[in-house]
Amino acid sequence: MQSPVFRARGISKVYRVGDVLVTALSRVDLDLHAGELLVLLGPSGSGKSTLLNILGGLDLPSEGNVRFLDHDLSSADDPALTRFRREHVGFVFQFYNLIPSLTARENVALVTEIASRPMPPEEALDRVGLGDRLDHFPSQMSGGEQQRVAIARAVAKRPDVLLCDEPTGALDCETGKRVLEVLARANQDLGTTTAIITHNAAIAAMADRVVRMRSGAIVEEVRNSVRVPASSLEW
Amino acid sequence: MRTLDRKLVRDFARLRGQVAAIALVVACGVATVVATRTAYESLVGARDDYYARHRFADVFAHLERAPDALRARITTIPGVAAVETRIVADVTLDVPGLDEPAAARLVSLPDGHEPTLNAIHLRSGRSLDPTRRDEAIVSEAFARANRLEVGDTIGAVLNGRWQDLRIVGLGLSPEYVYEIRPQDLFPDPRRFGVIWMSRAALGPAFDLDGAFNDVSIQLAEGAAPGDVIERLDRLLDRHGGLGAYGRDEQLSARFVEDEIRQNRITGTVLPAIFLGVAAFLLHIVLSRLVSLQREQIAVLKAFGYRDSSVAAHYLALALAAVALGAVLGVAVGLWLGALMNSVYRDFYRFPSFPYEPGGPVIAIAVGVSALAAALGALSAVRRVLALPPAEAMRPEPPARFRAGLLERSGLLARLATPARMVVRQISRRPVRASLSVVGLALAVAILVLARFFSDAIGTLAEVQFRAAQREDVSVAFHEPLGTAVGFELAALPGVLAVETSRSVPARIRAGHRSRRIAVTGLPPKPSLRRVVDRDGRPVATPPDGAVLTQHLARLLGVGPGDVVEIEVLEGRRQRLRVRVASLADELLGMSVYLDSRALARLLEEQGSVTGAWLRVDSREASELYRRLKRMPAVAGVGNRLAALRSFEDTLARNLGVMNFILVVFACVIAAAMVYNSARIALSERTRELASLRVLGFTRREVTEMLLGEQALLLLLALPAGFWIGKRLATLMAEAYAWELFRLPLVVTPRTYGFAALVTASAAVVSGALVRERLRRLDLVASLESRD
Structure with missing residues (x-):
């Protein structure tokens, strides 16, 4: 296997909430390899979102070291983190976070306009099966459709890594499976390193590797010998 | 403190930036109301008090000469409560330290007693001693501007005779609250003042012993000024009356009144703008707050708070923001009001001009701003009332965007995505x-x-x-002179060019409307003093027919081609019918202009002169002024620069x-x-x-x-x-x-x-x-x- 894309060593994150210090992550080590599909599994409060935020350059660890290829993310300043997100990362969120004033096509174009080697927005939307909904606004689409637009937006710039935080959390089972299929296809077709965080254990079967977290620490790591197609998942 | 009130305080603190912005706008509105209103009330108060205490007359008339006996007949005019007859004359003065001659209006005071009307207010010094003919009381502003004090002496030409006047007092008069030379816009206390002298001194000096040339009248309660003016004019007609007029045409009273009117307009327009903006800002801030606090509103309602208490909670937030602004606004308004009052003091001379803001003004300001608050809070409060608790518990649906007109026009497609977002936010x-x-x-x-x-x-x-005035020096004469005076002036030191004019006091009539004006005869192609329109373009005076100031034409309701009646108020007092040739859109005053030859023809004169404009070599100006100060015929000298x-x-x-x-x-x-x-x-x-x-x-x-x-x-x-x-x-x-x-x-x-x-x-x-x-x-x- 190639050298890791992400390499996190001994990262901790401590938040101050009022007068209380909350430890969200404590001394976590994690590598992420090129092209792999990783599922980060854990109950809420286990620290998986914090870990993802640190990998995605949204947050800095209180301690430890994170590297993305040759970038040191743990000591980067805000402009450097912004540049990192802009050039290398695609995000998918639980609540889609689309811009309500922009159509599907424009939401994707928003990102492709600032990317260096993007695919056309139409192509990205076609990949997620929304080639016929290009000019719809978010308020005119279902939750599943909105999430597929969000995925199209994330993959359109051909990111090195796709980070998905509870992408099916707000969706019903059938719609959720369709969204996961789209993610798996993007991972396979484009070779994008993908991390999905979820509390839904059923999703683990579609991953190359599954990492379980509890109370801010990694408690188990499993490599699947076979990736189950998303359409066959049940929950 | 009730919990809901505590929430109010915290919301208020959290929104402090926006609350401060609203409070500042409210403060501006309240400040303008308070400032203009209090300044207005002080001005009106000072004026009314002054006019009443010093018996400011209601009707005024100047005439050539009438025997003292006429006074009794004036008193019998129905509606006349009191009459004061005087001698009033314009003279030139030699003031120490001032190169050019200053102008003064001499006004007689009765000997041995207070004037019945237009009493003067002595600021310092003493009253006149009727046995001393060289004593004078000088208007305070003029004395101050020229650093004159009680005991100083100034030289004046009285009816052609040079006389030294000894200042015994400084005074003020309700007739000269706005102490200004006719035709001027702003007081120039350095060059114009009022001088009071005893009747015993002025009578002989102006050959008016046992006679008067000016009359003031106080009207009886409820008397119509129009009727009294008409009867007085008839009475003074034979004595060279220049037309009686009421307070509305009295120069000083008119300026004060105009100031008050302007203050009223400003005091209405500006606060309306500020309070309107404040209401709008409150509206958007509260609407947003209600959107953000949907769940909180729902919870309050679910737990049994009455709709009215929840609505009152949000209204209170608006009122609190506005109250903050009102307090600040009242403070700033009082400060600005005092500032306006001090500016007024520069212009308007009252014996006492206190700045005493009253309580009702503040109540009005607070009331008006509370109204703005209620207006701004109205729609937010209505939304609070209408919100069913169950629905409010659910989050607000996502913002809806649709393809609008702009989209369909295809214009938007050319914009970059961020620009498109901006346009859509606005059009949503x-x-x-x-x-x-x-x-x-x-x-x-x-x-x-x-x-x-x-x-x-x-x-x-x-x-x-x-554009209009291009002379260096203007000279006015006491009475019409022969055209030869032009040559005399040209011979004075430093005079490079002379242009003369004939001006005659008149009453112009069209139908039942009339105005007292001056009819001026100008040379065919004047170069030193021209009639110009508001863009500074010269307006020619045709060989026959009159040019009227546009504003005068509007007041009379006439236009080019119409015929107006001009009643000359001096000499043979002809009644002339003159065709209006054209209108001049002049900015100052109201006048009628004729070609000088046409005017001479109408007046059946050989040509006479009442004023002249000079172009002067500035190196010899001092000498010229020295000579002009001593010329008996000269009533006034003006310096353009x-x-x-x-x-x-x-x-x-x-x-x-x-x-x-x-x-x-x-x-x-x-x-x-x-x-x-x-x-x-x-x-x-x-x-x-x-x-x-x-x-x-x-x-x-x-x-x-x-x-x-x-x-x-x-x-x-x-x-x-x-x-x-x-x-x-x-x-x-x-x-x-x-x-x-x-x-x-x-x-x-x-x-x-x-x-x-x-x-x-x-x-x-x-x-x-x-x-x-x-x-x-x-x-x-x-x-x-x-x-």
């Missing part, structure tokens, strides 16, 4: 966007208005002192204060509008902006998307503000279209540029404050919450 809330544009436009308009006054008066000065300088000084002092206030207030509106709009946009779009940041947009790009909306609104507001500003200027120009002068409607490109620049700067400062908040945006937190 057209009403709010329009109100924002209106608010910003009002700020621009106030700035245009502030500069308009300078522009207009600058133009007025330019037209008057450069000195008049211009005094005009500009007065203006700088007067307008400086007003402009400063307007500029500051306009900045408050602009800054408050931009700050609040951007803060609301930030609050509504936090998640969206955070998402953009996560997607890799830089802070700068995100700031541009947020503030771009404000910038576009501002861009739209500029032309609208220019337009409203021009309308306000028109309103003011119309309000200033008085018989004495008219403000030209001039708004220069520089003024528009200034308004745009100041508004934009205020907006940039607000934008910077909001950008600071955007900088602190917590990306992770904004993404986790649904809203």
Whole structure:
């Protein structure tokens, strides 16, 4: 296997909430390899979102070291983190976070306009099966459709890594499976390193590797010998 | 403290930036109400008190000469309560330290007793001793400006005889609250003053022993001035009456009245603008608050709070913001009122002119601002009332965007995506966007208005002192002289050119309307003093027919081709019928102009002269002045450049204060509008902006998307503000279209540029404050919450 894309060593994150210090992550080590599909599994409060935020350059660890290829993310300043997100990362969120004033096509174009080697927005939307909904606004689409637009937006710039935080959390089972299929296809077709965080254990079967977290620490790591197609998942 | 009140206090603290912005706008509105209203009341109070205490007359008339016996007949006119007869004459003075001659109006005081009417108020010194014929009381302003004190001496030419006058007192008179030479706009106390002397001294000096040439009348309660004026005119006709007039045409009273009227207009227009903007800002802030607190409102209602208590809670927030502004506004208003009062003191001479703001004014200001608060809170409170608790528990549905007209036109497709977002944000809330544009436009308009006054008066000065008046020195004579006087003047030292004119007092009539004016005969091609329109273009006087000031023509309801009757008020007192040849859009006064030969023909004169304009070699001006001071025929001497300088000084002092206030207030509106709009946009779009940041947009790009909306609104507001500003200027120009002068409607490109620049700067400062908040945006937190 190639050298890791992400390499996190001994990262901790401590938040101050009022007068209380909350430890969200404590001394976590994690590598992420090129092209792999990783599922980060854990109950809420286990620290998986914090870990993802640190990998995605949204947050800095209180301690430890994170590297993305040759970038040191743990000591980067805000402009450097912004540049990192802009050039290398695609995000998918639980609540889609689309811009309500922009159509599907424009939401994707928003990102492709600032990317260096993007695919056309139409192509990205076609990949997620929304080639016929290009000019719809978010308020005119279902939750599943909105999430597929969000995925199209994330993959359109051909990111090195796709980070998905509870992408099916707000969706019903059938719609959720369709969204996961789209993610798996993007991972396979484009070779994008993908991390999905979820509390839904059923999703683990579609991953190359599954990492379980509890109370801010990694408690188990499993490599699947076979990736189950998303359409066959049940929950 | 009840819990709901505690929530009120905390919400208030959390919204402090927006609350402060609203409070400042309210403060501006309240301050303008308080300042203009209190200044108005002090002015009216000082005037009414002064007029009453010093028995200011109601009707005035000047005449050539009438025996004292006529006084008794005047007293019998029905409606006349009191009569005062006097000797009034204009003279030139030799004031130490002043090169050119000053002008003075001599007014007689009765010997041995107080005047029945128009009593003077002695500031210092003593009353006149009737046995001493050289004693004089001098108007305080004139004495101050020329550093004259009790005991000093000034030289005057009285009816052709040089006389030294000894100052025994300094005084004020209700007739000269605004102490100004006719034809001037602003007092020039250095060059014009009033001098009171005893009747015993002035009678012999002007050959008016046992006679008078001026009469003042006090009307009985309920008497109509019109009837008394008509009867008095008939009585004075044989004695060279120059036409009686009421207080409305008395120069000083007229200026004071006009000031009061202008104050009333300003005191209505400006507060209305500020309070309107405040209501709008409250509206958007509270509406947003209600949206954000949907769940809280639902919980309160679910737990049994009555609709009215929840609504009252939000109304209280509005009232608290406004109350804060009202308190600040009253304080600033009182300070500004005192400032206006001190500016008034420079212009209007009252024995006592205290600034005593009354309680009712403050009550009115507070009441009006509370109204603005209620208006602003209305729709938010209605939404609170209408919100069913069950629905309110659910989060608000996502913002709806649809393809609008702009989309279908295809124009939007050419814009970059961030620009498209800006346009869509605006078109999604057209009403709010329009109100924002209106608010910003009002700020621009106030700035245009502030500069308009300078522009207009600058133009007025330019037209008057450069296009119309081109002489160096003007000379007025006591009575008509032969044309030979032109040659005499030309022979004086330093005189390079002379142009003479004939001016005759007259009453002009058209139907039942009439006005007292001067008819002036001008040379066919005048070069030193021309009739010019408001753009400074010369207006020719045709060989026959009269040129009327446009404002006069409007008052008389006549136009070119119509015939007017001119009743000459001196000499043979002819009644002439003259055709109106054309109108001149003059800015100053109201006049009738004729070709000098045509006037001579009508008056059946060989040609006579009442005034002259001189071009002078400045190196010999002192010598010329020295000679003019001693010429018996000379009633007054004017210096164009000195008049211009005094005009500009007065203006700088007067307008400086007003402009400063307007500029500051306009900045408050602009800054408050931009700050609040951007803060609301930030609050509504936090998640969206955070998402953009996560997607890799830089802070700068995100700031541009947020503030771009404000910038576009501002861009739209500029032309609208220019337009409203021009309308306000028109309103003011119309309000200033008085018989004495008219403000030209001039708004220069520089003024528009200034308004745009100041508004934009205020907006940039607000934008910077909001950008600071955007900088602190917590990306992770904004993404986790649904809203």
